[in-house]
Amino acid sequence: MSPVRAVIHRLLSQPWWGAVVVLAGLLTFGDALLVRIDTSLLDLVRQHLVRPFQPAPPARSIIVALDERSLQEAGHWPWRRSLQADLVKAITHAGARVIAYDLPVTDLSAPQTAADDHLLATALREHGRVVLPVASPRRSGPDVPDFITPLPALAAVTTQGHVDTELDHDGMHRRVFLRTGQGARPWDLLELALWRAAVPVIGPGRAAGAEPGPDRGPAWHEGERLLPATPAEVPVVSAIDVLRRRPLDSPLAGRVVWVGLTAAGLGQPVPSPDDPRMQHGSAVQRHARTYEALVHDRLVRVATPRTVLLLSLLPLLALAVLGTVRGRPPSRHWLPVLTLLPIGVSAVLLLTARIWLPPAAAVLGGLAATLLWHVRELRAARLALQQTQGQANTTLCAITDAVITIDTRHEVQYLNPSAERLVGRLLASARGQTVERLLQLQPGDAPALLDALGRCIGQHRVVELGQPLRLHCGEHGERLVRLIASPVSGQRTGARERPGPLVRDGAVLALTDVTDSLRAAERLHHEATHDHLTGLPNRALLHQHLQQALDRRHGAASTVAVLFMDLDRFKRINDSLGHHQGDEVLQIVAQRLRSRCGPRDMIARWGGDEFVIVLQGMAGREAVAGLAMALIEAVAQVIELDGVEVECGCSIGLSMTPEDGQDVDTLLGSADTAMYRCKAKGGRRFEFHASGMHAWTREWLTLESRLRHGLEEESFVLHYQPQIDLDSGRVVGLEALLRWRQPDGSVWGPSRFLGVTEACGLILPVGRWVIQQACRQLAWWRENGVPLAPVSVNVSARQCLDRSLVHDIAQALQGLDLPASLLKIEVTESTATSDLGQLKALLTELRAMGVGVSLDDFGTGYSSLTHLKRFPIDQIKIDPSFVRDILHDPSGAAIVQAMIALAHGLGVPVVAEGVESEQQIAFLRQQRCDIAQGYHYARPLPAREATRFLLQHQHSPSTVYRGAAQTQPGDLDEPMAHWRSRAA
Incomplete structure (x- = not known):
């Protein structure tokens, strides 16, 4: 690349540096061009931006005009100097303070008669403040002076100022120079000389110009000033009126007076761009306006070239350096700023x-x-377009979509590599064949392809087929493709290394293989509507299926039944064996349900351990009940998990159309309500929905809510029933029994709320509270x-399966520094049937801590002897149902006698409950x-009464306690309440 081209390329790549170079060249070599543009911009700015905001100033001077009337009455110009002297005297007599004699210098430099010259000089001297003009000669030569000045007699008694006029390239007068000269001789501007002569009279002002220095050359100027955009209107009076001493509209007293020619044909007019009326105005008017601008400080300074x-x-x-530092050019948004901002700045400076x-x-x-910048952008856009075209060609060869170009006869013109793989043909062998023949479509899809191509080419619009086309792809089998046909005209298709022909009309076919995506969509749909664990339909699909079943139902003969199933004791399996084993149980239950239901029945997993079955066309309630019983039996079969046999029952609620509802939500709600009724009755059963169940469910939910609030508001209390040693009669223990105080002052026993507490999961926080309260x-x-006597606390099966029970007991004891021997845990025999391994480990750990273990309700459960053998038990409690009958039922007495003997044989003490x-x-x-233990000694006592009982029987054997039998509000005495707040 040549150096010149390299420089040009560099400038185009860096537009800001290029603009700096161009601007430097203009400032160096384009002065004339810049001056012309600046002149035009100056006129525009002054006319449109300055003049509307800058009114004309009031005039301080007046013009005595030698107009046509004056010349007609006093004679043609030039007047005799005696007549001029009379005019000066008249002006002096009128009170003018300063006179500017703006007449042609040639008229003042040529002598007339000695008498006339003397008269004029005398008049000028008598006034004392008169300024006469000097001017540069129109021609040059050795015998031509540097400046034309007035006669020496006149110059001696006056001040002089130059009247040289500076015209711009268009012949307009826009600027003046406050000082000019030849060599070392300076001349002030006539207006400046007049202003200096008038300063003592009209007050302070500001003059421009500098003192002359040494010889500066043949001709020089300084103090350039521009004329204002709004010149002052200077009043004019006729010279003949002043000579004749006639009354004047504008008096001359105290004014600065200009004397000059205004008659047509005398003097050279000076055009001005600011006032069309001055296109043929006189010199005296121009000088008077310039003087007004000087006096009012309206002259405009011009910035120096530097x-x-x-x-x-x-x-x-600044922008070029910023672009270099940042590594990228500034934004194009700076371009209009750089173009318009200088004009705005110039206008603001001019105005202010x-x-x-x-x-x-x-x-x-x-x-x-x-x-x-635009050149660079165009070059960059062209380069980007070339790159885009290259990328498009590369993409066309790389994309997985098959692209086929055809002409109006449907003949193939181009195939990209994906299309070649799809049809199993190369471009060379496929070119010229019809696309219908190339694409081996199934017979039913060919008409759709031809219709799409006809609409695309005939109507010149993009056509997309809604249904996939089925292609036979040889060894790949059948593939499903979506087709988009786009019209083309006059374009060459294909990559550069394998370009397609120039087609004047035709279409581009984009074929997308959607086989895998459609299959994936089917899988996603199945996953969205089926449970991932069991493979059963989920809740969303259940709603849809049930709604369709209700829509298809015709008359009362077509019955739809809903079975809502919940597994019994499933949480215990999860808690004891782990969630993995629980998932396996759910899968086995799902298989059993499938094996019992017919092909028209829908089995769905509702969530957790709940299932819903929708039955259609069942022959009455008996058939539905028979299927429900079969399902209960199937679920109840033993499940073996890693060598452990697990038994899992279920509760089923049933609802049927039309008596239990005729819409989805009602049927499901009715079946759900019936299922909860089964759960409340112990499970492993089914029950049809009845009209009163909704009210029962509401009561159940209300009680559950009240229980939660009761736990938060601490409305639970503990009562304590003493346990008496039959030999010594002393108190050897107490059983803590839970009570619930009601807002009306009554107290509920556990039989009224413990079932709901177990079902809704509150048994864990309530049991934790009981342990903490007993320890307190x-x-x-x-x-x-x-x-002190040991306190027994009952724990439920759910608590025994909860792994945090040991931690809760240890924390309650250690926090209060209590010995573990003061606390006993009572487990029922039914609890022992839940998970033998888990329960044995729990009781062993509690025994190791020092906590006692008591087997409650002995004889009422299953495998009692096995429990006595397996579990570390400190005490056996005989259920009150056996004690109640020992006096009048020999069998009952024999059973109690056997229990006592068995326990003593194992070395375990016995507690008889319910003694009356x-x-x-x-x-x-x-x-x-x-x-x-029983009512014979004392009922369950509030904390206050239990304290009295212990104190009363501290040193004497126990007798029947006759204290309060009923619980009253405020059972927790004040000392205990104080201790609780202090301990907290």
């Missing part, structure tokens, strides 16, 4: 500071930057000197029973 250069280059340089900053250089620099009571008794009479006490003593 300032113009700096302010023009600085923005471009009366400084003219020529903006042409900066504007041209901005335009150059704009032009270069023991700690309070110890702190207040009350005799002295006769029962006598029988139990006779059978060597260890401990008795």
Whole structure:
């Protein structure tokens, strides 16, 4: 690349630096062009931006015009100097303070008669403040002076100022120079000389110009000023009126007076761009307006060339340096700023500071930057287009979609590689064949393809087939493709290395293989509507199927039944064996349900351990009940999990159309309600929905809500029933029994709410509270000197399966520094049937801590002897149902006698519950029973009464306690309440 081309390329790649170079060249070599542009911009700015906001100032001077009337009455010009002297005297007599004698210098430099010259000089001297003009000669030569000046006699008594006029390239007068000269001789501008002569009279002002220095050359100017956009209107009076001493509209007294020619044909007119009326105006009018601008400080300074250069280059340089530092050019949004901002800045400076900053250089620099930027952008766009075309061709060869180009006769013109793989043909062998023949479509799909191609080419629009086409792809088998046909005209298709022909009309076919995606969509749909664990339909599909079943039902003969199933004790399996085993149970249950239901029945997993079965066309309630019973039996079969046999029952609620509902939500709700009724009755059963079940469900939910609030509001209390040693009669223990205080002051026993507590899961936090409260009571008794006895706390099966029970007991004991021997845990025999391994590990760990273990309700469950053998038990409690009949039922007495003997044989003490009479006490003593508990000694006592009981029987054997039998509000006495707040 040549150096010149390299420079041009560099400038085009960096438009801001290129604009700097262009601007520097303009400032160096394009001065004439810049001046013309600046002149035009100056006129526009002054006319449209300055003049509307800058009114004309009031005039301080007046013109005595030598007009046509004056020349007609006093004679043609030039007047004799005696007549001029009379005019000066008349002006002096009128009170003028300063006179500017703006007459042709040639008329003042040529002598007339000595008498006339003397008269004029005398008149000028008598006034004392007169300024006469000097001017540069129109021609040059050795005998031509540097300046034409008035006669020496006149110059001696006056001040002089130059009247040289500076015209721009268009012949318009826009500017003046405050000082000009030849060599070292300076001349002030006539207006400036007049202003200096008038300063003592009209007050302070501001003059421009500098003192002359040494010889500066043949001709020089300084103090360039621009004329204002709105010149002052200077009043004019006729010279003949002043000579004749006639009354004047504008008096001359105290004014600055200009004397000059205004008659047509005399003097050279000076055109001005600011006032069309001055196109043929006289010189005296121009000088008077310039003087007014000087007096009112309206003349405009012009910025120096150095300032113009700096302010023009600085923005471009800043943006160029910024682009170099950042590594990328500034935004194109700077382009209009660079173009318009200089004009705005110049206008603001002109209007506010009366400084003219020529903006042409900066504007041209901005335009150059704009032009270069657009050139660069065009080059970049062309390069990007080339790259895009290359990428498009590369993409066409790389995409997985098959692309086929055809002409209007449906003949193949181009195949991309994906299309070749799809049809099993190369482009060379496929070119010229019809696309219908190339694509081996199934017979039913060919008409759809031909119709799509006809609409695409005939109507010249994009056509997309809604249904996939079925292609026979040889060894790949049948593939499903979606077709989009787009019309083309006059384009060459294909990549550069394998271009297609120029087609004047035709279409581009894009074939997308959707075989895998459709199959994936089917899988996703199945996953969205089926349970991933069991493979059964989920809740969403169940709703849809049930709604369709209800829509298809015709008349009462076509019955739809809903079975809502919930597994019994499934949470225990999850808690004891783990969720993995629980998932396996759900899968086995799902298989059993499939084996029992017919092909028209729908089995869905509702969630968790709940299933819903929809039956259609069942022959009455008996058939539905028979299927429900079969399902219960199937689910109840033993399941073996890793060598462990698990038994899992279920509860089923049933609802049927039309009596239980005729819409989806009602039928499901009715079946759900019936299922919960089964759960409340112990499970492993089915029940049809009945009209009163909804009210029962509402009561159940209300009770559940109240229980939650009761736990939060601490409305539960513990009562304590003493346990008495039958030999010594002393208190050897207490059983903590839960009570619930009601807002009306009554107290509920556990039989009224414990079932709901178990079902809704509140048994865990309630059981934790019972343990903590019993330990708090023991700690309070110890702190207040009350005799201590171990307290027994009942735990449910759910608590035994909860792995945090041991931690809760240890935390309650350690937090209050209580010995573990003061706490006993009572487990029922039914609890022992839940998970033998888990329960044995739990009881062993509690025994290791020192906590006692008591087997409650002995004899009412299953495999009692096995439990006695397996579990670490400290105490056996005989159920009250056996104790109640020992006096009048020999069988009952024999059973109690056998239980006591069995326990003693194992070395385990026995507690008889439900003792109500002295006769029962006598029988139990006779059978060597260890401990008795029941109403004979005391009912379950509130904390206050239990404290009294312990204190009362501290040193004496127990007798029947006659204290309060019923629980009253405020059972927790004040000392205990104080201790609780302190412990917390």
